[in-house]
Amino acid sequence: MTTRAPRCLLSRSFPLPPLTAARIDRFEAEMAYADTTARSLVLGPAPAPGDINLRSNDYLSLGRHPELVDAQVKALVESGNGEMMSAVFLNPGNPQFDLERKFADLLHAEGAVLFQSGYQANTGLLEAVACPGLPVYIDQMAHASLYQGVMIAGADLRPFRHSDVEHLLRQLRRYGPGIILMETVYSTDGSLGPIAEIMDAAEEFGCILIADESHSLGTHGPGGAGLVVALGLQDRVHFRTASLAKAFCGRAGLVACPRRLAPYLRFTSAPSIFSSAVMPHELVGFARTIDIVQRDEYRRVRLHRNADRLRSNLDALGYNVSASASQIIALEAGSEQSVVRLGQALNARGVYGSPFFAPATPKHRACIRLSVNAALVDDDLERITAVCGEIRAAVGLAEWASTRRKGRRRTPLQREPAGAGAGGHLPVAQAVRDEAGGETALRQAA
Numbered sequence: 001m002t003t004r005a006p007r008c009l010l011s012r013s014f015p016l017p018p019l020t021a022a023r024i025d026r027f028e029a030e031m032a033y034a035d036t037t038a039r040s041l042v043l044g045p046a047p048a049p050g051d052i053n054l055r056s057n058d059y060l061s062l063g064r065h066p067e068l069v070d071a072q073v074k075a076l077v078e079s080g081n082g083e084m085m086s087a088v089f090l091n092p093g094n095p096q097f098d099l100e101r102k103f104a105d106l107l108h109a110e111g112a113v114l115f116q117s118g119y120q121a122n123t124g125l126l127e128a129v130a131c132p133g134l135p136v137y138i139d140q141m142a143h144a145s146l147y148q149g150v151m152i153a154g155a156d157l158r159p160f161r162h163s164d165v166e167h168l169l170r171q172l173r174r175y176g177p178g179i180i181l182m183e184t185v186y187s188t189d190g191s192l193g194p195i196a197e198i199m200d201a202a203e204e205f206g207c208i209l210i211a212d213e214s215h216s217l218g219t220h221g222p223g224g225a226g227l228v229v230a231l232g233l234q235d236r237v238h239f240r241t242a243s244l245a246k247a248f249c250g251r252a253g254l255v256a257c258p259r260r261l262a263p264y265l266r267f268t269s270a271p272s273i274f275s276s277a278v279m280p281h282e283l284v285g286f287a288r289t290i291d292i293v294q295r296d297e298y299r300r301v302r303l304h305r306n307a308d309r310l311r312s313n314l315d316a317l318g319y320n321v322s323a324s325a326s327q328i329i330a331l332e333a334g335s336e337q338s339v340v341r342l343g344q345a346l347n348a349r350g351v352y353g354s355p356f357f358a359p360a361t362p363k364h365r366a367c368i369r370l371s372v373n374a375a376l377v378d379d380d381l382e383r384i385t386a387v388c389g390e391i392r393a394a395v396g397l398a399e400w401a402s403t404r405r406k407g408r409r410r411t412p413l414q415r416e417p418a419g420a421g422a423g424g425h426l427p428v429a430q431a432v433r434d435e436a437g438g439e440t441a442l443r444q445a446a
């Protein structure tokens, strides 16, 4: 198997400026397949019908939900594509404001502002609250959009080791008050951020805390309100952001914030001012999705049960999945070549995850991310487990650095904090009864 591409596979007919050509050379050499397509290493074959797709972030399996699809089709027929203008020109009474209220209520927040994506929500918020010279403490595994927001604001980037509160405290003592950035569920390895401890540190040093809930909104907490609410910290965490392209299955992003910040954010952050507003049918889709997410507790119950089962099966097979305490489970093969080999072995047996390389992961800690969803049934989990068992020797599992670390681990698998999971807020018997009723809906979604 070769993964290194010869230099400059692309046509040389159009003369490129040397600076651009050098960058393309580097991409082709380091990140592309060694064939004539120059396709990125992240791209494998597409799943075929009958394959198991663990690439999607549609955790609650809502993408094809008839209520959601019908509501959007009806809105599209009624309103077309809308006015095609920035959200700053939306008049009072516009449905976007009703949706923002609905999201604010879901998150137990005073206010919420909708952005065109989670990426824009993070950059827009940071641009509005950070400034040149301000220290911004960022978890090393936080999403690229948070890093980007710090750069745009011209603030001082102060990374701290992943979920290492002691390291954060040392930085705080050194550089003083500023902004702390974290995710509640980390998108690459599914670990949970130590929200309460980081909140305590933020308060001790007079910092603002911004928690990205992209991978916990909808999937965790009462009615899908997220982990901050599950932990009762909604009145202490200053800002929560989220991509709505995960459990909410649409294209937009959100900032939950104090009431007074909402107009300021809407009228001063560049993505809000200089990019067009979310479309009418998307607004309707999200309003419907909130109802379904709040109502269908069984989806969360099923999601977490599936994730727990798969995680413990993989653990028993020898994979080091100890970082994961959520629906995201990473198989950390380490090098890019090992990840490509692992991806090919899984794909050949009908299982599809998402390859993640640096800079999305730390260098030498590349992985295949498996995103578990609510529609997986026991047969699917058994099939994934069987495939992962079968390929161990072929993918060199025993030689992975993550496997060696597992050998040294003393503690049992990490678990969600009490009250953070799905069943904590609905009597479990009730949720299981609902789940039986929801079986058909989940199968339709699969």
Ligand SMILES: Cc1ncc(COP(=O)(O)O)c(C=O)c1O
Binding pocket: 117, 118, 119, 120, 122, 143, 145, 183, 187, 212, 214, 215, 242, 243, 244, 245, 252, 253
């Ligand atoms: C933690 C986190 N924040 C923000 C984003 C950006 O979301 P979007 O795809 O809506 O721009 C993502 C998406 O990958 C994410 O995982």
